[in-house]
Amino acid sequence: MKSLSSFGIVIVIILIGLSAYVIEDLPAFGDANSPANKYIRLFSMQSGAMEDQLEGGVIPIEIKNKIYDFGFNEENLYPTLEEGGYEIEWNEKNGGWDVLIEEGEIYFNEPIKYYCIKILGEELAVYRYNWPVRIIEWTEEETATPNAVTSGLADYRGFDTMGEETVILIGAIAVTMLLRRRGRL
Amino acid sequence: MIEWLMQHVLEKYNFWIAMTIILIGLYAAMAKGNLLKKLIGLSLFQTAMFLWFISLGDVGRDVMVTWGLKGGTPPIIWEKAIEEGYTYVNPLPNVLMLTGIVVSAATTAVALAIVIRIYQKYGTIEEDEIMERELQEEVRYAFS
Amino acid sequence: MTGGSAIPEEGVARRDVIIDTISRLIFPFILLFGFYVTIGTEGTGGGFQGGTILAAGFILYITVFGAKRGREKIPESVNTFFESFGLYLYNGSGLLCIIFSMGAVQFLNYPGIWPVTDLVGVAGSRAWIIAFMVEVGIGLTVMAAFISQYFDLAWKDEEEMVVRKE
Numbered sequence: 013m014k015s016l017s018s019f020g021i022v023i024v025i026i027l028i029g030l031s032a033y034v035i036e037d038l039p040a041f042g043d044a045n046s047p048a049n050k051y052i053r054l055f056s057m058q059s060g061a062m063e064d065q066l067e068g069g070v071i072p073i074e075i076k077n078k079i080y081d082f083g084f085n086e087e088n089l090y091p092t093l094e095e096g097g098y099e100i101e102w103n104e105k106n107g108g109w110d111v112l113i114e115e116g117e118i119y120f121n122e123p124i125k126y127y128c129i130k131i132l133g134e135e136l137a138v139y140r141y142n143w144p145v146r147i148i149e150w151t152e153e154e155t156a157t158p159n160a161v162t163s164g165l166a167d168y169r170g171f172d173t174m175g176e177e178t179v180i181l182i183g184a185i186a187v188t189m190l191l192r193r194r195g196r197l
Numbered sequence: 198m199i200e201w202l203m204q205h206v207l208e209k210y211n212f213w214i215a216m217t218i219i220l221i222g223l224y225a226a227m228a229k230g231n232l233l234k235k236l237i238g239l240s241l242f243q244t245a246m247f248l249w250f251i252s253l254g255d256v257g258r259d260v261m262v263t264w265g266l267k268g269g270t271p272p273i274i275w276e277k278a279i280e281e282g283y284t285y286v287n288p289l290p291n292v293l294m295l296t297g298i299v300v301s302a303a304t305t306a307v308a309l310a311i312v313i314r315i316y317q318k319y320g321t322i323e324e325d326e327i328m329e330r331e332l333q334e335e336v337r338y339a340f341s
Numbered sequence: 342m343t344g345g346s347a348i349p350e351e352g353v354a355r356r357d358v359i360i361d362t363i364s365r366l367i368f369p370f371i372l373l374f375g376f377y378v379t380i381g382t383e384g385t386g387g388g389f390q391g392g393t394i395l396a397a398g399f400i401l402y403i404t405v406f407g408a409k410r411g412r413e414k415i416p417e418s419v420n421t422f423f424e425s426f427g428l429y430l431y432n433g434s435g436l437l438c439i440i441f442s443m444g445a446v447q448f449l450n451y452p453g454i455w456p457v458t459d460l461v462g463v464a465g466s467r468a469w470i471i472a473f474m475v476e477v478g479i480g481l482t483v484m485a486a487f488i489s490q491y492f493d494l495a496w497k498d499e500e501e502m503v504v505r506k507e
């Protein structure tokens with residue numbers, strides 16, 4: 013055989029071995045609660061008397077300090093968890109308390125879901141919501157388009173789409189520069 | 198061993214199917230001599246990557262319980278769907294990969310233009326004959 | 342005795358009646374479907390999808406009737422105009438919003454300058470911007486780019502065309 017094809021077969025076998033090593037970290041197919049689709053689990057703590065504080069509408073200090081240790085604090089430009097800046101609601105479908113924080117926007121300034129605190133046995137587990145949850149709940153009210161893919165592409169992420177369209181234009185110009193020899197067609 | 202197989206192979210079959218097509222495309226782009234066959238391998242590689250990334254967003258399919266054929270609906274917000282208990286598919290992978298598909302088509306067009314120019318200059322598309330002709334010209338240039 | 346009732350031109354192969362008639366009948370319906378898909382707010386669709394459907398209609402016409410007659414339908418100046426106009430519409434509306442909101446810089450989030458806001462409200466004017474400024478711009482650019490690439494790849498010079506006689 014030629015040298016290139018044997019080299020190709022060796023690289024294919026190495027990549028099959030690598031994929032068998034990587035597959036343990038991927039989420040299952042069709043899971044509704046995986047980190048890519050809904051929320052991710054940050055940590056869990058022992059709950060002493062924290063449930064009464066949560067029903068009163070105040071986040072306990074230990075949970076707040078541990079969230080700040082993860083990096084979601086004000087130095088990295090995340091919204092604050094100080095007193096009076098958030099609200100707590102009981103969510104029936106997920107079975108936990110939701111922490112709602114206001115971002116400083118010009119139009120439609122309403123509180124948005126950020127964290128979820130659940131009770132599992134004797135511990136409290138803290139989850140953080142992902143971005144697709146926000147775009148499905150707020151796309152009908154902020155932009156009157158029921159199509160979540162178009163409103164995510166053209167309104168929430170409009171600057172990236174502008175760059176991709178420039179790439180298509182430059183591709184058309186490159187073909188013209190390569191293939192014309194004696195002036196115009 | 199059997200439990201590892203059932204959990205990691207039968208439940209994540211989207212990864213294995215997409216990985217097979219990726220490896221076929223990679224082998225074709227590396228080991229074939231004809232320039233057009235390399236281009237076909239590259240295009241196959243890109244298409245399988247899009248397939249795997251978009252399949253990460255599917256929601257509501259229980260394979261082990263019912264060999265489920267009941268999945269999520271497309272993400273177009275509609276009041277009747279919420280009443281009947283459907284869940285929406287994750288819209289984020291579709292947003293990110295939609296522009297990539299059209300960019301890959303434009304890139305294939307530029308690559309085909311380069312192959313046409315190579316054919317006009319050398320008269321052949323096989324990689325071995327092009328390398329031989331380049332080596333002969335180098336030898337002739339070194340001895341002149 | 343298949344087809345070939347039209348007079349064959351110089352440089353084009355002998356033509357068939359069925360392919361000619363059906364492609365001429367179906368070409369405006371492809372364009373109409375492309376314009377329907379390009380406005381993608383109240384259902385599936387979008388700019389990239391609609392642009393490729395529009396380009397597919399024109400490529401069908403060029404494949405059946407030859408590159409010379411296809412060039413008379415879309416001359417080069419019209420093609421270049423559509424390429425630049427689509428990008429100009431999208432970037433222009435974004436730049437206008439950045440200039441007019443000098444304090445807090447917003448990209449496409451400032452519906453105070455468009456005159457539609459008084460009639461429909463803030464949410465409705467955002468839907469109007471998405472449907473008619475962004476998606477139509479993307480559709481025109483993608484259509485013109487694919488047509489120009491197809492012309493460059495499929496053109497033959499005058500001395501290479503073969504004249505066929507029967």
